[in-house]
Amino acid sequence: MQINDMQAGKAGRAASARPAARPIIAIRDLRKMYGSFCALSGINLDVAEGEVVVLLGPSGSGKSTLIRCINLLETYDSGTVTVDDVAVRPGPNLAAVRSEVGMVFQSFNLFPHMTVLRNVALAPIRVRKLAPKAAEERAMELLTRVGIAEQAGKFPGQLSGGQQQRVAIARALAMEPKILLFDEPTSALDPEMVGEVLDVMQSLARTGVTMVVVTHEMGFARRVADRVIFMERGQIVEEAKPEAFFSAPKEERARAFLQAVLNH
Amino acid sequence: MDLIDTFFNGRVLWDSLPLLLMGLGTTLSLGILSIVLGLVGGLVLALLRLYGPPALSGLWVLYIDLFRAIPILVLLVIVYYALPFVGIRLSPFASATTALSLVSAAYSAEILRAGIQAIPRGQFEASQALGLSYWSMMGDIVLPQAVRIVIPPMTSNCINVMKDTALASVVAMPDLLKQATQAQALAANPTPLIGAAALYVLLLLPMVRAVGTLEKHFAKERR
Numbered sequence: 075m076q077i078n079d080m081q082a083g084k085a086g087r088a089a090s091a092r093p094a095a096r097p098i099i100a101i102r103d104l105r106k107m108y109g110s111f112c113a114l115s116g117i118n119l120d121v122a123e124g125e126v127v128v129l130l131g132p133s134g135s136g137k138s139t140l141i142r143c144i145n146l147l148e149t150y151d152s153g154t155v156t157v158d159d160v161a162v163r164p165g166p167n168l169a170a171v172r173s174e175v176g177m178v179f180q181s182f183n184l185f186p187h188m189t190v191l192r193n194v195a196l197a198p199i200r201v202r203k204l205a206p207k208a209a210e211e212r213a214m215e216l217l218t219r220v221g222i223a224e225q226a227g228k229f230p231g232q233l234s235g236g237q238q239q240r241v242a243i244a245r246a247l248a249m250e251p252k253i254l255l256f257d258e259p260t261s262a263l264d265p266e267m268v269g270e271v272l273d274v275m276q277s278l279a280r281t282g283v284t285m286v287v288v289t290h291e292m293g294f295a296r297r298v299a300d301r302v303i304f305m306e307r308g309q310i311v312e313e314a315k316p317e318a319f320f321s322a323p324k325e326e327r328a329r330a331f332l333q334a335v336l337n338h
Numbered sequence: 339m340d341l342i343d344t345f346f347n348g349r350v351l352w353d354s355l356p357l358l359l360m361g362l363g364t365t366l367s368l369g370i371l372s373i374v375l376g377l378v379g380g381l382v383l384a385l386l387r388l389y390g391p392p393a394l395s396g397l398w399v400l401y402i403d404l405f406r407a408i409p410i411l412v413l414l415v416i417v418y419y420a421l422p423f424v425g426i427r428l429s430p431f432a433s434a435t436t437a438l439s440l441v442s443a444a445y446s447a448e449i450l451r452a453g454i455q456a457i458p459r460g461q462f463e464a465s466q467a468l469g470l471s472y473w474s475m476m477g478d479i480v481l482p483q484a485v486r487i488v489i490p491p492m493t494s495n496c497i498n499v500m501k502d503t504a505l506a507s508v509v510a511m512p513d514l515l516k517q518a519t520q521a522q523a524l525a526a527n528p529t530p531l532i533g534a535a536a537l538y539v540l541l542l543l544p545m546v547r548a549v550g551t552l553e554k555h556f557a558k559e560r561r
């Protein structure tokens with residue numbers, strides 16, 4: 075692939091914490107209520123092409139809600155979300171926009187009645203109209219890339235959590251999305267399987283795909299993120315490059331959060 | 339010996355067998371047609387109820403409840419004897435098919451709705467996140483999983499439809515029961531009725547057994 079270009083791009087971006095290029099995700103004044111409870115209160119966020127953004131924050135701060143608004147799995151009350159210059163709205167274009175935005179869930183959400191191979195090949199066949207044979211070849215490549223080619227004929231229920239999550243990543247990649255969203259991808263895993271999933275994610279980050287990652291894995295955030303965003307009570311409280319954020323968070327609330335997470 | 343001659347008379351049974359088998363054929367075609375129509379109607383109703391315009395959902399609920407509440411015999415009599423007064427004249431077979439399908443659709447809709455709702459939200463979300471169309475989401479992901487859940491209750495419903503075909507004999511449809519009563523009158527001997535009962539049991543016993551086996555099988559699979 076164009077790994078070299080991508081790394082060059084990454085190096086260029088590293089000069090400033092703020093993305094300079096045209097944002098591939100643009101979120102403006104996003105508000106979301108659950109009844110009278112304000113889950114998101116006016117979020118503004120740009121994510122540049124190829125950028126890796128990690129969302130941190132205490133449980134209930136709105137991280138999942140925000141990330142799910144990007145592909146409209148969650149509806150919102152006001153504001154706009156634009157992906158690659160296309161507004162994300164209900165309607166006939168929604169599926170097309172969603173097919174450009176891969177998502178990896180905490181609970182994997184693999185299709186239990188299909189083989190691993192079929193899980194990965196289905197969407198390219200149905201949405202991209204790929205020939206089944208070509209889609210399965212490509213699925214096999216992706217399974218090889220995430221290190222589980224030998225499980226292709228099994229059903230998801232026969233795999234470990236870490237393997238399932240890697241299949242889920244391959245399934246998302248099969249659509250060749252411009253953006254990958256991860257919502258706590260390792261939170262449901264036994265500790266010994268966290269590493270294998272984070273490794274796959276880290277190698278993905280190097281390919282230049284845009285990533286928005288909700289995680290509590292501080293090591294991953296520090297190593298991989300281009301930018302860390304700290305949320306609390308439905309608001310973005312602090313944004314910084316990881317080095318700056320982890321060594322000297324500006325906000326008191328971020329400091330308290332880091333202390334709690336790192337000392338647990 | 340008298341008892342055997344009365345209820346299990348071999349000669350009478352042999353003579354009435356052609357009539358009974360004709361009746362069985364009618365019963366089977368009525369049952370199978372009603373099951374298929376009921377399934378299709380039930381699927382449409384379930385999808386309308388779950389994903390149709392919310393303004394109309396009360397209508398589907400009303401249909402489903404109404405046709406589960408009404409006794410099939412009453413519905414059948416209305417279709418056959420009352421509808422002609424408004425100019426709708428259906429043959430006994432068509433009347434019975436209509437009544438059985440309307441009721442079976444209501445039950446099927448409930449079973450399918452429960453099956454679809456048993457599919458975790460994450461399956462829908464994963465499908466949507468991939469950009470699958472609504473029809474692909476339902477056809478590739480949701481319904482195949484729902485089918486596993488609904489096969490045992492659906493089989494029970496099919497058994498009920500098959501059994502209820504016997505009601506059609508009251509509108510003079512030559513089904514298995516009707517033929518048996520006719521043969522009984524002809525021979526002045528109740529053996530054909532016993533023969534009909536045996537045929538019903540032979541037809542339905544495997545289905546009854548299958549429900550139990552399937553339930554056990556799917557329970558194991560879901561572990």
Ligand SMILES: Nc1ncnc2c1ncn2[C@@H]1O[C@H](COP(=O)(O)OP(=O)(O)O)[C@@H](O)[C@H]1O
Nearest residue numbers: 108111113131132133134135136137138139140
């Ligand atoms: N379906 C819902 N109904 C009511 N409140 C909800 C719902 N989903 C989330 N919330 C609330 O919205 C807030 C943000 O949730 P979420 O985005 O899941 O937080 P996070 O992912 O940061 O833990 C939480 O306080 C949560 O209780």
Ligand SMILES: [Mg+2]
Nearest residue numbers: 137138139258
């Ligand atoms: Mg969350």
